[in-house]
Amino acid sequence: MTTPPSAATRPAELRIDGDRLLRRLTELSDIGSIPETTGSSRLAFTDADKQGRDLVVTWMQELGLEVTVDGIGNVIGVWTPDGMDPEHAALAPVMTGSHIDTVRTGGRYDGNLGVLGGLEVIETLATVGFIPPRPLAVAFFSNEEGARFPPDMMGSLVYVGGLGLEQAYQTVGIDGATVGDELSRIGYLGPGGCPGLVPHAFVEVHIEQGPVLEEAGFDIGAVESVQGISWTEITIEGQSNHAGTTPMRLRHDPGFVAAEITSFVRRMVTELGHSQVGTVGMVELHPNLVNVVAASAKLTVDLRNTDNEVLLEAERRLHSCIEQLAEAEGVRISTRSLARFDPVIFDSSVVDRVELTAKHLGAMTLRMPSGAGHDAQMMARVCPTAMIFTPSHKGISHNPAEHTDQHHLELGVNTLLGVMVGLAES
Numbered sequence: 001m002t003t004p005p006s007a008a009t010r011p012a013e014l015r016i017d018g019d020r021l022l023r024r025l026t027e028l029s030d031i032g033s034i035p036e037t038t039g040s041s042r043l044a045f046t047d048a049d050k051q052g053r054d055l056v057v058t059w060m061q062e063l064g065l066e067v068t069v070d071g072i073g074n075v076i077g078v079w080t081p082d083g084m085d086p087e088h089a090a091l092a093p094v095m096t097g098s099h100i101d102t103v104r105t106g107g108r109y110d111g112n113l114g115v116l117g118g119l120e121v122i123e124t125l126a127t128v129g130f131i132p133p134r135p136l137a138v139a140f141f142s143n144e145e146g147a148r149f150p151p152d153m154m155g156s157l158v159y160v161g162g163l164g165l166e167q168a169y170q171t172v173g174i175d176g177a178t179v180g181d182e183l184s185r186i187g188y189l190g191p192g193g194c195p196g197l198v199p200h201a202f203v204e205v206h207i208e209q210g211p212v213l214e215e216a217g218f219d220i221g222a223v224e225s226v227q228g229i230s231w232t233e234i235t236i237e238g239q240s241n242h243a244g245t246t247p248m249r250l251r252h253d254p255g256f257v258a259a260e261i262t263s264f265v266r267r268m269v270t271e272l273g274h275s276q277v278g279t280v281g282m283v284e285l286h287p288n289l290v291n292v293v294a295a296s297a298k299l300t301v302d303l304r305n306t307d308n309e310v311l312l313e314a315e316r317r318l319h320s321c322i323e324q325l326a327e328a329e330g331v332r333i334s335t336r337s338l339a340r341f342d343p344v345i346f347d348s349s350v351v352d353r354v355e356l357t358a359k360h361l362g363a364m365t366l367r368m369p370s371g372a373g374h375d376a377q378m379m380a381r382v383c384p385t386a387m388i389f390t391p392s393h394k395g396i397s398h399n400p401a402e403h404t405d406q407h408h409l410e411l412g413v414n415t416l417l418g419v420m421v422g423l424a425e426s
């Protein structure tokens with residue numbers, strides 16, 4: 001039951017219910033839970049993703065949100081409280097949200113916090129009968145991780161018109177399935193149009209996924225930017241042969257070349273400087289047998305930097321290394337770009353609002369860039385956007401051991417509440 005707003009329940013004094021938030025996070029993490037851990041495995045458009053979606057949609061409906069599903073499976077729940085006059089109800093909403101898909105070895109907070117935090121904000125406001133001056137919305141975007149179907153942030157990219165639906169549908173995943181088939185199969189190829197409704201503003205709360213806040217004793221990050229991302233898939237084809245009989249001088253070995261590229265990436269990013277990072281996260285050899293020189297190898301390189309010029313230099317060096325290795329080892333190497341996003345700068349007035357709101361809640365705040373990719377970086381293309389970071393214990397993420405203290409989860413979502421109400425009033 002809701003009660004009318006009063007001075008005692010003005011948003012500045014309202015606090016979210018941390019236990020309720022934790023209960024929802026736990027219930028969602030039980031879907032696709034990884035045994036012996038607190039993490040989950042809900043790769044995009046799998047059965048586990050569908051079950052997670054169904055649960056969150058149910059929660060949205062219970063809160064009275066108007067739920068739409070668009071052509072890429074993004075789910076948008078708009079809260080237009082009873083009693084809001086039609087003129088205000090027609091205004092563009094302040095939107096929050098994130099994703100509920102995970103990497104195969106995911107934690108329970110990455111993305112989920114941003115979605116369930118949004119529901120928690122709405123439930124908190126609804127419980128006291130607060131009526132904002134415009135609707136609020138909570139979204140979960142499809143396939144943010146890109147771990148099954150590249151690129152990452154696919155749903156939000158389509159939402160803002162950066163990728164067409166047909167192209168997205170044809171994307172082939174690591175298991176050979178396509179986005180279009182899998183979306184239909186799980187029943188989330190919705191009727192909503194893309195690009196989608198442009199919000200008044202967008203703000204996303206997310207765990208930091210790195211060590212910076214915890215190491216320096218900060219409670220909340222006011223995220224100013226997201227670093228650029230470059231994903232390349234490299235396929236190497238050589239000459240498969242007998243491991244015992246083939247003289248070294250006659251080898252055209254894709255396994256050797258994959259290892260050379262892997263160590264080159266590490267050396268190259270170290271040489272470029274500390275803000276450049278590089279990862280070979282996937283390597284496959286075929287036929288992958290102890291006594292057979294591999295016929296082919298496939299690997300992925302993830303390069304990121306806040307400085308696009310340095311990122312471009314890293315890409316150039318990688319490609320030149322590949323050419324030299326192909327020549328020297330006598331193998332064929334082809335490359336395919338899986339994702340390429342320039343660094344993104346968030347709206348400084350929204351970043352200021354995040355910082356001030358968190359400070360008013362007693363948080364030690366840090367303005368900082370994001371090392372991970374986020375749906376907010378796509379939303380920044382269409383409306384004023386920023387993010388709120390909470391600390392990640394030991395900086396661990398994309399790992400079932402991912403953890404953030406309840407106190408910091410609450411601080412992050414209370415900051416979200418204050419920022420959303422403030423943006424609605426702005």
Ligand code: GLV
Pocket residue numbers: 144145152371372373374
């Ligand atoms: C997405 O989570 C990414 O940063 O890889």
Ligand code: MN
Pocket residue numbers: 099110111144206373374
């Ligand atoms: Mn995430």
Ligand code: MN
Pocket residue numbers: 103110145398
């Ligand atoms: Mn992630």
